[in-house]
Each structure stands twice: as C-alpha cells, then as structure tokens.
Amino acid sequence: MAEFRMPSLGADMKAGTLVAWRVKPGDRVKRGDIIAEVETEKGLVEVEVFEEGVVDQIFVQSGEKVPVGTVLAMIRPEGMPAASAPPEVPQAAVKEHVPAEAGPEVKPGLEVSHLPGQPPERRIRVSPLARKLAAELGIDLSTVQGTGPMGAIERADVERAAAKRLAEKAPTPSVSEKPVPPTMEKPAATEFQIGMRRAIAAAMSRSNREIPHYYLETRIDMSRALRWLEAENQRRSIKERLLPAVLLIKAVARALGEVPELNGYWIDDRLQPQEAIHIGFAISLRQGGLVVPAIHHVDLKSLDELMEALRDLITRVRAGRLRSSEMTDATITVTNLGDLGVEKVFGVIYPPQVALVGFGKITEQPWAENGMIGIRPVLTATLAADHRATDGHQGGRFLEALNRYLQEAAKL
Amino acid sequence: MKENPQMIRLTYREAVREAIREALRKDDRVFLMGEDVGRYGGCFAVSKGLLQEFGPERIRDTPLSESAFVGAGIGAAMGGMRPIVEIMTVNFSLLAADQILNNAATILHMSGGQFNIPLVIRMATGGGRQVAAQHSHSLEGWYAHIPGIKVLTPATLEDARGMLWTALEDPDPVLIFENSNLYNMEGQLPADAGPVDIDRARVRRPGSDVTIITYSASLFKALDAAEILAREGIDAEVIDLRTLRPLDQETFLASVTKTHRAVIVDEGWRSGSISAEIAARIMEGAFYELDAPVERICSVEVPMPYAKHLEQAALPQTETIVTTIKRMMHS
Amino acid sequence: MTEAQIKETIFKVLGRIAPEAQLDKLALNDNLRETLDIDSFDYLQFLIGLNEELGVEIPEADYGQLTTLADLIRYLSARVR
Numbered sequence: 001m002a003e004f005r006m007p008s009l010g011a012d013m014k015a016g017t018l019v020a021w022r023v024k025p026g027d028r029v030k031r032g033d034i035i036a037e038v039e040t041e042k043g044l045v046e047v048e049v050f051e052e053g054v055v056d057q058i059f060v061q062s063g064e065k066v067p068v069g070t071v072l073a074m075i076r077p078e079g080m081p082a083a084s085a086p087p088e089v090p091q092a093a094v095k096e097h098v099p100a101e102a103g104p105e106v107k108p109g110l111e112v113s114h115l116p117g118q119p120p121e122r123r124i125r126v127s128p129l130a131r132k133l134a135a136e137l138g139i140d141l142s143t144v145q146g147t148g149p150m151g152a153i154e155r156a157d158v159e160r161a162a163a164k165r166l167a168e169k170a171p172t173p174s175v176s177e178k179p180v181p182p183t184m185e186k187p188a189a190t191e192f193q194i195g196m197r198r199a200i201a202a203a204m205s206r207s208n209r210e211i212p213h214y215y216l217e218t219r220i221d222m223s224r225a226l227r228w229l230e231a232e233n234q235r236r237s238i239k240e241r242l243l244p245a246v247l248l249i250k251a252v253a254r255a256l257g258e259v260p261e262l263n264g265y266w267i268d269d270r271l272q273p274q275e276a277i278h279i280g281f282a283i284s285l286r287q288g289g290l291v292v293p294a295i296h297h298v299d300l301k302s303l304d305e306l307m308e309a310l311r312d313l314i315t316r317v318r319a320g321r322l323r324s325s326e327m328t329d330a331t332i333t334v335t336n337l338g339d340l341g342v343e344k345v346f347g348v349i350y351p352p353q354v355a356l357v358g359f360g361k362i363t364e365q366p367w368a369e370n371g372m373i374g375i376r377p378v379l380t381a382t383l384a385a386d387h388r389a390t391d392g393h394q395g396g397r398f399l400e401a402l403n404r405y406l407q408e409a410a411k412l
Numbered sequence: 413m414k415e416n417p418q419m420i421r422l423t424y425r426e427a428v429r430e431a432i433r434e435a436l437r438k439d440d441r442v443f444l445m446g447e448d449v450g451r452y453g454g455c456f457a458v459s460k461g462l463l464q465e466f467g468p469e470r471i472r473d474t475p476l477s478e479s480a481f482v483g484a485g486i487g488a489a490m491g492g493m494r495p496i497v498e499i500m501t502v503n504f505s506l507l508a509a510d511q512i513l514n515n516a517a518t519i520l521h522m523s524g525g526q527f528n529i530p531l532v533i534r535m536a537t538g539g540g541r542q543v544a545a546q547h548s549h550s551l552e553g554w555y556a557h558i559p560g561i562k563v564l565t566p567a568t569l570e571d572a573r574g575m576l577w578t579a580l581e582d583p584d585p586v587l588i589f590e591n592s593n594l595y596n597m598e599g600q601l602p603a604d605a606g607p608v609d610i611d612r613a614r615v616r617r618p619g620s621d622v623t624i625i626t627y628s629a630s631l632f633k634a635l636d637a638a639e640i641l642a643r644e645g646i647d648a649e650v651i652d653l654r655t656l657r658p659l660d661q662e663t664f665l666a667s668v669t670k671t672h673r674a675v676i677v678d679e680g681w682r683s684g685s686i687s688a689e690i691a692a693r694i695m696e697g698a699f700y701e702l703d704a705p706v707e708r709i710c711s712v713e714v715p716m717p718y719a720k721h722l723e724q725a726a727l728p729q730t731e732t733i734v735t736t737i738k739r740m741m742h743s
Numbered sequence: 744m745t746e747a748q749i750k751e752t753i754f755k756v757l758g759r760i761a762p763e764a765q766l767d768k769l770a771l772n773d774n775l776r777e778t779l780d781i782d783s784f785d786y787l788q789f790l791i792g793l794n795e796e797l798g799v800e801i802p803e804a805d806y807g808q809l810t811t812l813a814d815l816i817r818y819l820s821a822r823v824r
Contacts, residue, residue, distance in 0.1 A: 129672050129703040148704070148742070155672065155703045209645045233803050238794050241803065243783055286763045286780050314784050318762075339782040 001080070002051040004073040006038070006066050016045075017065040018072060025082075027055045029075060036072065051075045056082055059150075065268060070150065125152035137162045145328065147267070147352070156202055163199020164327040167291040196289035207348050211266075212387040215346055218399040221369075222362050222377045225409040244362065245336050246307045248379075250412045252334055252357050253277045253298035255401035261390045262383075262398055263331045265352040271389040280330025280350065281310070283317045291317055292350060294330035303412060338362060338379075347384035354386040355395075357402075379406075418603040425595040427569045427605075428458050428534075431576035432496060434606075436466050439494055442580060443470040445481055446498030455500050456536055456595050482508035482533065486516050489531040494580050499535040502551045502589065516585040517560030528583040532576065537565075538591035538629055538679055539727055545715035548723070550679040552589040552628075553686030556656035562586040563657040564610055567631040569599045571654060574608030586610070591629035591679075610655055613663040619649035622737055623667040625690055626677040627653040630728055634677050637733035646741055656686050664690065665697045672703040673740055677728050682710035704740050709733055744823045749797070749816050756792035760785050771813040797823050 006016050017039040029035055034046040035055070056074040060066055076082070124141055126134070130153045134141050137158065144161045146153035207213075225247055233241045256263045256277050264273035277299045280292040295301075295309050313326070333350050338361040345358025360380045367376035381402055385395045405412060422430070435442045444459060450473040453460030463471040474481035478499055485497040499505045505512070516529050539548035556563045564579060564586060566572045572590070579586035616631060617638050624634040631652045638648040649667050653660065668674045674694055678687035691706045712726040754766050757779065764779040776786060790801050799822045801809070809815050 127703040128700045132700040230803065238787075238800055239791050241787065243787060245783070284782075286761060310784070311788070315788070318760075318785075 001056065001077075002053065002075045003071045004035070004049060004051070004075055006060075006068050006070045006072055007047055008068045015065050015067045018060045018062055020062050021058060023055045025055050025058060028078065029053060029055060049075065053077045054080075054082075065270065066150070125150060127152060127154050129155050130158045133158045134161075139165065156206065159199060159202045163196060163202075166195045166199070167327065196285075200289060203350060204348050207351050211349050211351060213349060213384050214387045214392055214395065215382060215384050216392060216395045216399055217344060217380055217382040218403060219365075220379045220381055220403045220406055221367060222379045222406065225406050226362070226377055228409040240304070242303055242307050243310075245338075245359075246303055246310060247406065247409055247412060248336065248359055248381075249279055249281065249295065249298060249310070249334055250301075250303060250306055251402050251405040252279060252332070254405045254412065255398050256332065257299060258401045259390075259394050259398040261394050262355040262385060264354060264389075265331070266354050266386055266389050267352050271354065274331040276329075276331065278329045278331045280333040280353070281313070282333060282335040283314060285317070291327075292330060292333055293317060293326040294328075296326075296329065332357065335359070344380045345382050347382065349384055349386055354389040355398075356384045358382040358384065419600040420603045421598065421600055422569065423595065424569055424572045424590075424597045425456065425458055427572040427601060428576070428590060428595075429460070429462070431573050432459065432462065433465070435494075435496070435577055435580055436462070436470060438577070439580070441492065441494040442496065443472060443488075443493065444496045444498065445472040445474055445485060447474055447476060447481075447500055449473060449498050454498065456590075456592060458590075458595070459498070478504055478508035479511055482511040483515065485531050485533070486511060486519070486529055489529045489585075490519070490527050495531055496576070496580070497531065497533045499533060501547050501592070502535050502537040503546055503549055505533075505535055505551070512555070512561070512585070512587070513558055517558050520584060521560065529585050530580070530583050531585045532579045532588065533585070534576075534588045534590060536592040537589040538593055539711070539716045539723060540593050540629075542718060542720055542723060544718040548716035550591075550628075550681075550711065552587075552656055553678065553680040553689075555587055555589075556659070556686050556689070558657070560584065561657065562610065562655065564588045564655050565628040565653065566590065567594065567628050567652055567654070569597070569601045570605060571608060573601060573605045575610050575654075577607040578610045581607075582610070589628065593629045611658065611660065613651050613653045613655070613660040615649060615663070615667065616652045617648070617650040619647040619671065621647045621671055621741060622649070622673040622675060623664065623671045624648055624650045624675050624677060624733065624737075625653065625664050625667075626650070627656065628679065630677045630679055633728060633730045634733060636730045637737070640730070640734050641737055644738070646737060648737060653690075659689070659693065661690075661693045661697060665694065668694055668698045669701045672701055674702075675707045675709060675733065675736055675740070677709045677733060679711055679728060681713045682708060683713065685710060707736050707740060709736055744797075744820070746816050746820055749819050749823065750812070752796050753793070753812065753815060753819075756789055756796060759792060760789050769812060772811050774810050775812055775815070776810075793819070799823060 019037040019039045021036050023029060023035045029049050030052050031050055033049050035049045036047045038045045038047050053075040056076040058073045060070065060072045125146060125148070126141055127148065131141070133155055134144070139158055139161050141153060144153050144157050146157050148154040148157070226244065229242060229244060229247065260273050261271060263277055264271060276297055278294040278296050279298045280294050282290050282292045284290040293313055295306070295313060298306065301309060330350070330353065332353055333347070333356045335345050335347055335356060336359040337345050338359055341361050343360040343363070345360060347356035347358045349356045358381070362377045362379045364375050365378040367374055367378060381399060383395050383399055432444060436444070444462065448455050449459045450463040450468060450471045459471060482497055482499070485495040488495045499508065512533070516531055519527050519529055537550050537552055539550065541548070552563055552565055555561065561584065562579070562582065564575050566575045566588065575588060579588060617635055619638065624638065626634045631650070634650045638650050641648050649671055651664050651667055676687040676690050678685055680686060682688070687708045687710055691708060694702070694706050709728045709732050711728065714726060717723045717726055757764065757766060761779055761781060769775070769778055775781065781789065794800055797819060799819055805818070809818055
C-alpha cells in the first residue's frame with residue numbers, strides 16, 4: 001500500500017489546500033495520472049501520482065488545508081483487497097461479507113486480516129489521554145468530533161462529548177414516574193452539575209484563551225414589532241401565541257443571510273462559513289448550568305414553525321431528551337437574558353463558532369426620532385464576534401440588518 | 413529565603429573556579445590536570461590563578477594526549493587520589509573514549525567490585541560561538557548511554573558551583589559538561605553556596621499546559637520561550653534535567669502527567685539522542701497521559717557550521733520552541 | 744370548583760412545567776415567576792396547561808394582573824365554570 005502525500009510544490013510551501021479529487025476510491029491509477037488539484041499560495045496545481053494501483057482510501061476532503069507530507073490517500077497495488085469498503089461501489093451490496101474491491105486473483109487467505117462480516121473501519125485518531133478518558137467516562141469515540149491535528153480527538157473533545165451526553169440525560173423525572181426520594185435525588189443532581197460546570201469551564205476557557213472577541217451593541221426600537229405581535233396574538237388562541245424571542249431568532253437568521261461570515265466555524269486557522277443556519281439557543285437549567293441546543297434551518301422556518309420548534313426544544317430540554325444533532329450542529333449562538341431584567345449581554349463565543357448574539361430585556365426608554373422624544377420599548381442587541389473570522393464592519397452590518405428586520409416583523 | 417543572604421555577583425566561569433578551589437582546599441587528594449590548565453589558566457580561563465595559589469603539583473599541565481592524561485587520571489583515582497581531569501571540548505574527549513568507556517566505566521564491574529574509580533572529568537560542550545565543527549558538538553547525550561558513569565550538565569550558577577564537590581564524593585566516574593556559552597553568564601549566588609545534589613531534575617518554572625524538558629544552555633532558551641508563551645496564555649512548565657545519567661524520569665513523568673504535553677529541547681543531534689531516550693521513557697511511563705505526540709527540538713543533523721547565520725540556524729532557538737508549542741496547543 | 748381545587752390544579756401544572764421547583768416554599772403572595780425561576784416560555788406553557796385543565800383562556804393583556812399565586816387563584820375562580 002502506498003501513501004499519496006501532499007507534495008511540496010516549492011521550497012517555501014508549508015501547506016496546501018486540496019481543492020478537488022479527480023479520482024474516487026476504487027479508481028485505477030497509473031504513473032503520471034493527475035489525481036488531485038491543490039491550491040498553494042502560488043496558484044492551482046494539478047498533482048500527479050507516481051504509483052500504479054487502485055485508490056484505496058481518501059483521507060483529506062476537498063477544501064481541507066493540510067501541511068506538506070500529510071497523507072492524502074492510500075493507493076494499493078492492483079489485486080490487493082481494499083482496506084475500506086467504498087460504499088459507492090455497487091458490488092459491495094452483492095458480496096456483503098467480502099471486501100468490496102477484492103480482485104479475482106485474491107487468495108482467500110489474504111482476507112483473514114479483516115474480521116468477517118465487519119467492514120474494516122477507518123482508524124480514528126485519538127490521543128492516548130483522550131482514549132483513556134473516553135473509557136473512564138464511557139464515551140463512544142466514534143461519536144466524538146476531533147479538533148486536533150488531522151481531526152485527532154483530544155482530551156477537550158472527549159470532555160465536550162461527555163458534557164453533551166450529560167446534557168442529554170439531564171435528570172428531570174416526569175410526573176408519571178415514581179417520585180424519587182429526595183435523599184437520592186440530591187447527589188445525582190450535584191454530579192450532573194459538576195460535569196456540566198466542567199464542560200462549560202472547558203469550552204469557555206478555550207474561548208477566552210483562543211478567541212479574540214470584539215463586541216458591538218445597538219439599541220433597537222421594538223414598538224413596531226411588539227405592536228404587530230400583540231395584534232397577532234390577540235387573534236390567536238393561547239396555544240398558538242408567539243413570544244418575542246421567536247421574532248428575535250428569526251431576525252437573526254435573516255440578518256445572517258446578509259452577513260454569512262458570522263454563521264460558521266473557525267477551524268484549522270480559517271473561517272469555514274456554513275450554509276445552513278442552525279441557531280444554538282441558550283437555555284438555562286433551573287438546577288444550574290445551561291444547554292445550547294440548535295434550532296435547525298431557522299431561515300427556512302415560518303414564525304409558527306419556529307415557535308413550535310422552540311416549544312418542542314424547551315420541553316425536551318426540561319425533560320432531558322435532546323438529540324445529538326441538536327447538541328453539535330449550532331452554527332451561531334443566541335442568548336436571551338431579557339427574562340431576568342438584564343439590559344445587555346456580553347457573550348462568550350462557543351468555539352468553534354465565530355459569533356454570539358445577545359438580547360437583553362425590552363424596556364421602555366426615552367427615544368429620539370425625527371426631532372421628537374418619545375417613550376419606546378427598546379431592546380439592546382449585542383454581538384460578540386471572533387476577530388480572526390470577521391471585522392467590526394461585518395459585525396456592524398449584521399446588527400444594522402437585524403434592526404431592519406425587526407422593524408418589519410410581519411415580513412419575518 | 414535564607415536568614416543571611418549575603419549574595420555575590422559572579423560568572424559561571426568563576427563559579428566553576430570557586431568549586432575547584434573549594435575542592436582543592438578541602439581535600440588534599442584533589443588535583444586538577446589537563447591541557448593548558450596551569451600556566452595558561454585553562455583554554456576557557458576557568459583555572460586562571462589556581463597554579464599560583466596551589467602550585468604545579470596540584471595544577472598540572474599535560475601533554476596533548478587525551479588518552480594518556482585521562483588514563484593517568486584513572487590510575488590516580490585507583491591509587492586513592494581524587495583527580496579532576498579537564499578536557500578542552502567534548503569533541504576531543506573522543507580521543508580518550510577508550511579510557512572513559514573501556515576503563516573508567518567498567519573497572520569496578522570487571523574487578524568484581526574491588527576498584528572504584530572516583531574520577532571527575534570536566535569538559536566544555538555546545539555550539540554557538542563560531543568555533544566550527546571540531547569544537548562545537550554536544551555529545552553529552554552519547555556519554556549518557558554508558559552504564560558505570562554519571563553525566564552532569566550544570567546550567568545554573570548554583571549547579572556550576574555545587575555539583576563538582578558532590579561529584580568528587582561519588583565513588584565512581586562522573587563527567588561534567590559545561591556549555592561554553594554559559595561561562596560568561598553572570599548572576600547572583602549566596603557567598604556561602606555549597607554542594608548540591610546530582611541526582612534530581614528541577615522544575616525551573618512551574619506551568620500547567622505543556623512541559624519543556626531540557627538541560628544545560630538550552631534551559632535559558634526554554635525559559636525565554638515560556639515567558640513569550642505566557643503572554644499568549646500558554647503556561648509552560650520548564651524542567652532542567654541537570655543530570656543526563658541517571659535520568660530523573662520521576663520528575664518529568666510527573667510533569668507530563670500534569671500537563672499532558674511534552675517538548676524536549678536538546679542541543680544534540682536528534683537521531684539516537686538523549687531526547688529520543690526521554691521521549692521513549694515518556695511513552696513507557698506516561699503514554700496514557702499524553703494528549704499530543706511528544707515533540708523534539710534538536711540541532712540540525714549537520715556538522716556544526718562555522719558561519720554565524722548557519723550556526724544559529726542549526727541550533728535550537730527560542731523562536732522554534734515558541735512556534736512548536738503554539739502548534740501543539742493549536743493556538 | 745373550590746379555591747383549594749384550583750390551587751391544586753395550579754400546582755399540578757407547575758409541577759409539570761418546573762418539576763425541580765420546590766412548590767411548598769411558594770407563599771400566596773410571592774411573585775410566582777421570580778420565586779420559581781419561571782421564564783417566559785415556561786410561563787406560556789403554564790398558562791396553556793391551565794387552559795387545558797380549566798378551560799380558561801387568559802388574554803395577553805391580563806398577564807400583568809397575575810403576579811402571585813393569590814392573583815391567579817382569584818382570577819381563575821372568577822372564570823372557571
């Protein structure tokens with residue numbers, strides 16, 4: 001098996017971005033074939049292969065930037081059984097228990113290295129400490145997202161996964177269940193709190209250590225939005241009523257449509273904007289701590305769907321029934337502390353996200369407009385953003401757009 | 413804090429000289445022998461003035477033959493003396509390698525425990541002074557391979573002053589490597605500074621994020637790097653090994669267990685080096701504590717260049733330590 | 744429906760919305776939301792729950808009158824059939 005590595009395309013080249021693969025696992029290649037395109041500081045380069053054989057596994061996906069020497073793919077000699085069973089090869093479905101790419105001349109004995117009936121897995125990179133910790137905490141490493149070099153799972157990743165699991169299992173006995181004696185419940189809640197506190201500590205310490213935050217704030221006149229909401233709610237039965245937070249979340253999604261750089265992740269020294277807008281909504285737990293589950297595709301949901309999604313989410317948070325995708329998918333966070341009478345939120349970004357939008361309480365304040373002073377319900381919206389990913393100009397554009405959308409609630 | 417901290421200002425060179433002077437005064441079996449140690453005062457001026465003070469019997473110039481005078485030292489030690497043999501630089505010690513390895517290190521064993529060799533050999537080591545490949549290598553890691561001897565690498569004034577007497581009291585051969593870049597280093601030392609232990613590493617700077625394991629002159633590059641990293645929020649612990657044989661692995665394993673990341677800074681070449689040994693011990697003793705691969709910063713594997721810019725490029729530097737650790741912490 | 748029954752219903756719904764809240768600590772004149780740390784979502788859920796149990800529709804405009812347990816009992820007693 002030969003390794004196909006990120007080539008050095010010039011003495012000063014340290015890393016390259018894999019732009020596109022011209023081959024897929026299972027393809028035959030011969031010496032001199034162009035099999036990948038790599039972007040360097042000097043431009044786009046077509047990369048040739050110097051081995052003959054069959055593309056076995058591809059490790060680096062297009063868009064990833066990796067150091068020179070990183071193994072991009074494995075090329076196996078023709079006839080050698082595949083180390084991975086590429087799902088796109090149709091034969092795989094037919095011969096279920098045989099490695100899919102086994103050529104005809106393969107002797108049965110060669111297959112012994114694979115466990116029968118079990119497709120060989122791609123090896124997960126895990127630091128020894130992370131592996132030990134995962135075993136102690138009972139975390140399945142295949143469910144953990146690694147943030148180390150080449151996706152390696154490190155201690156912090158396992159701790160995050162453990163915290164998420166804890167959050168999913170938030171101990172909230174439902175009414176129908178037998179009441180637990182109070183002496184039993186106390187320590188369980190405490191252990192839960194310790195775990196969650198530790199996870200929050202890890203994420204927030206990393207955030208403050210690594211992310212150069214910048215903060216912007218703006219005051220938003222909410223009179224139009226609240227008037228619209230009041231009229232709307234008057235027409236609705238109690239079960240269909242909307243809360244102001246729904247307007248805020250939707251307006252954030254609309255504004256992100258205009259400033260997509262705030263919606264995404266900072267990974268591998270670059271901003272990776274995300275197309276889908278999944279808003280993590282911070283929900284504090286009465287027993288302490290908070291969870292930030294994602295509301296998926298906020299931009300595509302109507303206000304009613306959003307209210308329903310939020311209701312469902314909060315109910316499940318209280319009942320400790322979150323889904324893993326909700327714990328991992330958020331592309332930005334919204335914190336609404338208005339219920340507590342807080343005026344302004346100075347948020348700490350949840351890495352690897354690049355922004356957090358904070359909302360305070362809507363309070364009546366003097367407001368000057370067109371040379372007149374009046375009393376308006378005013379909301380202070382803040383943005384904490386990662387200065388590596390964006391600059392104040394983009395942040396300002398976002399808050400401006402947010403304000404604009406909130407002036408036309410009917411169109412949200 | 414000592415009650416009466418009467419501090420004196422001195423150089424590393426003077427600290428070594430004071431150590432030799434103290435030994436010559438305390439024990440009349442002690443004598444110093446080597447090329448140019450007498451009339452010339454030592455090629456690094458360490459023994460300047462000692463000939464006048466102690467006379468030619470005890471400060472002995474030798475012919476230009478490392479094998480002969482190290483061998484003479486071994487014989488003197490067997491005969492009951494406590495010789496301090498100075499070899500100009502570690503490169504030239506190879507001319508006496510036979511004496512050191514085949515005699516000094518083995519006689520106790522081969523004589524069935526009859527003869528100890530209480531010999532101390534001092535020599536200069538290290539690059540960075542533009543004296544080219546025949547004077548600038550760091551081979552102390554090589555000597556750390558040999559059972560039967562101890563290998564000391566004093567970095568601080570305290571150790572330069574204090575290790576010699578403890579080495580002389582040791583019944584077996586002890587090699588002391590003085591990095592020639594340190595001779596002019598100046599600092600404070602208590603006037604009554606005396607012997608120190610020679611078997612434990614020291615944490616020179618406590619930290620929690622990553623452990624830098626180093627020794628000799630690289631210690632100061634590591635400490636500088638730790639200061640730079642601290643400004644960026646990375647808290648590095650710096651360990652001075654002090655002694656390469658026997659290796660105090662307890663200290664660095666405890667540190668790695670705490671920080672979960674290790675970088676070894678070694679002025680020797682990378683292949684088959686003491687840094688390789690330390691990395692292996694971490695793997696053996698703290699594998700499940702590691703959150704990242706152990707990294708090494710060593711000299712480039714070339715004969716030490718003469719040209720200043722090339723020589724600096726070949727040696728481990730503060731900047732390399734900083735960038736390596738930042739990469740490890742992905743910050 | 745007696746006031747005691749209404750209070751019992753209120754506690755039942757609260758228990759569902761905020762199971763961790765210690766309802767026995769709630770005095771008649773305490774601010775309900777502050778004492779039990781009920782946010783606006785939970786409060787809306789609470790009112791929906793009361794609507795389901797008692798059939799009383801509480802318009803948004805009346806939220807301001809319903810600060811304490813005593814307020815609620817009074818308000819609901821007047822409207823429950």
